[in-house]
Amino acid sequence: MAKITLSTDWLDVCSGCHMSLLDMDELLIEILEHVQLLSSPITDLKHPPESGVDVGILTGAVSNDHQEEVARRMRDRCGILISMGDCAVFGGICTMRNFFDTEEVLSYAYTETDSTAPEQEVPRSPEIAKLYPTVKSVRDIVKVDYHLPGCPPPAHVIAYVLTELVAGREPKLTEDLLTYD
Amino acid sequence: MPNVRVTINGVEAAVPANMTVLEAAQAAGIEIPTLCDHPAIEPIGACRICLVEIEKQRTLQPACTFPVFEGMVAHTHSEKAVEARRFILDLLFSERNHFCMFCQMSESCTLQDLAYEYELDHWKFHRPMPKFSVDASREYFVMDHNRCILCRRCIRICDELVGNGTLGLKNRGADSMVTADMDVPFGESSCISCGSCLQVCPTGALADRASAYMGATAEIDRIKTRCMACPVGCGTELIVRENRVIRVEGDWDAEPNHGLLCEIGRFVPLHEHRDRVREPMVRSNGEWNAVEMDEALAMVNEKLREAGDDVATIVSGFVTVEEGTLLAQSPGAKYLMHPIASEQSSATQADLDVADLFVVVNTDLTDDFQVAGMFIKRGVRQRGARLLLISDAAEGDAPEGDAADGMSEWAMRRLGTAEANEAVAIAGGAQMPVFVAGPEGAKLATELAGQVANAKALIFTPGGNSRGLYEAGFQQAFEGQDAAVYHVVAGEISRIAPELLEQLKQAGTVIVTTSYRQPWDEVADLILPMPTTFEKAGTTVNADGMVCEVVAGVETRAIPFNEMFNSLAALAQ
Numbered sequence: 001m002a003k004i005t006l007s008t009d010w011l012d013v014c015s016g017c018h019m020s021l022l023d024m025d026e027l028l029i030e031i032l033e034h035v036q037l038l039s040s041p042i043t044d045l046k047h048p049p050e051s052g053v054d055v056g057i058l059t060g061a062v063s064n065d066h067q068e069e070v071a072r073r074m075r076d077r078c079g080i081l082i083s084m085g086d087c088a089v090f091g092g093i094c095t096m097r098n099f100f101d102t103e104e105v106l107s108y109a110y111t112e113t114d115s116t117a118p119e120q121e122v123p124r125s126p127e128i129a130k131l132y133p134t135v136k137s138v139r140d141i142v143k144v145d146y147h148l149p150g151c152p153p154p155a156h157v158i159a160y161v162l163t164e165l166v167a168g169r170e171p172k173l174t175e176d177l178l179t180y181d
Numbered sequence: 182m183p184n185v186r187v188t189i190n191g192v193e194a195a196v197p198a199n200m201t202v203l204e205a206a207q208a209a210g211i212e213i214p215t216l217c218d219h220p221a222i223e224p225i226g227a228c229r230i231c232l233v234e235i236e237k238q239r240t241l242q243p244a245c246t247f248p249v250f251e252g253m254v255a256h257t258h259s260e261k262a263v264e265a266r267r268f269i270l271d272l273l274f275s276e277r278n279h280f281c282m283f284c285q286m287s288e289s290c291t292l293q294d295l296a297y298e299y300e301l302d303h304w305k306f307h308r309p310m311p312k313f314s315v316d317a318s319r320e321y322f323v324m325d326h327n328r329c330i331l332c333r334r335c336i337r338i339c340d341e342l343v344g345n346g347t348l349g350l351k352n353r354g355a356d357s358m359v360t361a362d363m364d365v366p367f368g369e370s371s372c373i374s375c376g377s378c379l380q381v382c383p384t385g386a387l388a389d390r391a392s393a394y395m396g397a398t399a400e401i402d403r404i405k406t407r408c409m410a411c412p413v414g415c416g417t418e419l420i421v422r423e424n425r426v427i428r429v430e431g432d433w434d435a436e437p438n439h440g441l442l443c444e445i446g447r448f449v450p451l452h453e454h455r456d457r458v459r460e461p462m463v464r465s466n467g468e469w470n471a472v473e474m475d476e477a478l479a480m481v482n483e484k485l486r487e488a489g490d491d492v493a494t495i496v497s498g499f500v501t502v503e504e505g506t507l508l509a510q511s512p513g514a515k516y517l518m519h520p521i522a523s524e525q526s527s528a529t530q531a532d533l534d535v536a537d538l539f540v541v542v543n544t545d546l547t548d549d550f551q552v553a554g555m556f557i558k559r560g561v562r563q564r565g566a567r568l569l570l571i572s573d574a575a576e577g578d579a580p581e582g583d584a585a586d587g588m589s590e591w592a593m594r595r596l597g598t599a600e601a602n603e604a605v606a607i608a609g610g611a612q613m614p615v616f617v618a619g620p621e622g623a624k625l626a627t628e629l630a631g632q633v634a635n636a637k638a639l640i641f642t643p644g645g646n647s648r649g650l651y652e653a654g655f656q657q658a659f660e661g662q663d664a665a666v667y668h669v670v671a672g673e674i675s676r677i678a679p680e681l682l683e684q685l686k687q688a689g690t691v692i693v694t695t696s697y698r699q700p701w702d703e704v705a706d707l708i709l710p711m712p713t714t715f716e717k718a719g720t721t722v723n724a725d726g727m728v729c730e731v732v733a734g735v736e737t738r739a740i741p742f743n744e745m746f747n748s749l750a751a752l753a754q
């Protein structure tokens with residue numbers, strides 16, 4: 001049986017969801033017998049190949065134009081898109097800033113916290129991604145096939161979803177597999 | 182009530198015709214989810230989560246308000262009903278901010294439970310995420326409007342059961358907000374901090390400061406016991422995790438309170454800042470030192486032996502019948518710490534829910550016996566009963582501190598004690614007048630009630646178990662009687678008459694058995710430890726003469742009272 005191909009990427013995240021992926025421990029080895037990981041933020045290859053992958057996983061919310069680009073690229077290049085973790089599914093903790101004006105948020109983060117150096121200014125380089133006024137979920141930007149909430153989703157739930165997909169079945173998150181926090 | 186035949190999910194049943202579909206389903210053992218409905222308050226059909234499919238009805242119907250009818254065939258979990266519930270949950274989640282991962286109530290929230298049950302793995306609708314305020318102006322619990330689903334349980338319980346009518350709604354549609362009085366912060370409102378609204382809130386909108394994040398539903402135990410702080414004798418439920426009481430709730434099944442509590446029963450014990458007494462302590466040269474139990478009991482025995490019969494044992498209402506029965510065997514005089522009304526009740530608290538006229542004499546029921554005050558307030562608000570207040574101050578505005586001050590807002594009239602006879606004339610025209618008083622008003626209340634044919638009197642003696650202790654042999658109130666040795670058995674009492682402390686300050690030897698050090702360390706020579714109500718088992722008798730069980734919710738290191746007392750008795754032999 002040919003392996004199914006997988007790419008993952010992260011957007012506005014703490015990276016906890018990818019930690020949870022690694023938390024599958026020895027199950028990871030088993031899954032990798034059926035799955036070929038082609039790119040991820042923690043491997044050398046960061047971007048899904050142009051030729052496409054069977055399954056794409058996105059973690060994190062969409063907070064800026066760069067992240068939107070990453071999300072769209074993943075959608076274009078994958079067959080099945082999984083939005084993984086509360087930030088990707090709902091916007092998550094990142095949406096806390098939705099209650100404030102973007103300039104207020106930037107100036108607080110770069111000039112007002114106790115840990116910012118004096119004279120520090122908000123970086124304005126055109127090369128830096130531009131913050132959107134509000135944080136969005138992945139689903140607000142592109143079509144998502146499966147939602148896998150949790151902050152982070154437990155490793156065994158990620159394993160369940162991948163195992164079902166490998167077996168050609170529809171993963172269904174029943175009450176015992178769902179978690180919102 | 183005649184029965185009608187109904188079929189719910191294929192189960193046939195005969196149910197009373199005045200039932201709702203929800204009640205009929207529950208009687209048949211079928212669960213229908215609810216959010217705005219609560220068994221203790223009137224249904225309003227606001228949230229629609231209970232929608233069910235009923236044959237021959239054009240649309241889905243809310244089970245909590247829809248009455249059953251002869252031949253009704255209902256399907257509570259048909260595809261259509263379940264789909265509708267998912268849709269409603271989606272709408273509820275889209276309206277405000279429900280990021281459960283930072284909500285205090287996660288895993289203890291009915292809305293969240295339903296999201297799990299109906300397997301919501303994402304939100305379908307765009308969420309405008311409006312920014313609502315958080316009101317933290319109240320001492321014991323916080324209101325986060327961002328989590329509120331506008332089910333109005335809080336508003337309804339405050340109005341229907343507490344009779345306080347503090348809460349209401351302002352604005353319209355999605356902008357609606359629960360508000361207090363004329364839109365003031367909760368902490369500055371007429372709220373009496375009874376916490377009933379907190380107890381019924383199905384989400385994290387109302388969150389208890391003490392127990393937030395302290396334990397989710399699966400991690401806690403619930404133990405039913407009693408409040409011993411006053412003779413109303415409310416049934417409580419201790420919420421316990423890892424041998425700690427994290428919250429107190431009202432027991433819905435208990436007489437007389439049916440779920441209600443006052444600030445004193447619900448919050449005060451968990452916000453106690455006094456030092457706990459864990460071991461005996463002796464004062465020497467103005468310094469307090471811990472001593473071994475054996476040593477302390479030997480000292481107590483020595484003092485008691487020297488004094489012979491010249492001992493006064495003074496118990497608070499926090500002493501159980503069993504503890505009181507043991508203490509009654511000790512030599513010397515027996516006193517209750519509280520004033521005792523010499524008149525007897527001819528009414529019970531249940532009568533307050535049917536009376537059409539209340540005459541409250543020289544007692545402020547917003548301060549003492551508060552839950553009984555709620556029965557009266559709701560009678561006035563809900564049933565149109567009338568309230569007369571008699572107090573020392575004459576008619577007109579009740580001055581602050583006057584007994585009539587607290588309840589005057591609910592009263593039709595206030596009378597000075599000199600004009601009390603007018604109450605007899607008014608009561609003569611009532612169907613069921615009840616005269617209510619504490620010790621200060623007991624004599625007058627009983628006299629007045631005696632002049633009205635069908636009147637009853639409800640007399641409260643302060644102290645949770647005063648009635649049980651009276652029967653155990655403590656039949657005199659302590660009013661400064663002389664003794665060589667005083668033994669005060671205080672429990673956790675915090676409202677202590679300043680005169681008592683003054684008298685004890687002048688006294689010879691004072692031994693205090695208490696859960697907390699303050700204020701007794703100002704007057705005692707020797708302090709013995711005592712378990713709190715949360716930690717002990719026994720019985721108590723409330724104002725109605727009802728024997729109530731006190732059940733230990735947590736284990737304590739403090740030595741059980743009977744063990745300590747028996748060791749002392751053994752020494753004396």
Ligand code: SF4
Nearest residue numbers: 279281284290384385
């Ligand atoms: S109130 Fe309930 S549903 Fe809303 S965030 Fe809190 S736990 Fe989640």
Ligand code: SF4
Nearest residue numbers: 339372373375376378
């Ligand atoms: S605490 Fe009691 S009085 Fe205050 S708003 Fe809630 S129910 Fe009403």
Ligand code: SF4
Nearest residue numbers: 329330332333335382
């Ligand atoms: S505060 Fe709680 S009980 Fe009151 S309306 Fe909001 S969700 Fe319902």
Ligand code: SF4
Nearest residue numbers: 408411414415443446
């Ligand atoms: S009314 Fe009395 S018994 Fe009831 S909770 Fe308040 S203090 Fe306790």
Ligand code: FES
Nearest residue numbers: 226228229231245
């Ligand atoms: S529970 Fe029936 S409408 Fe809310």
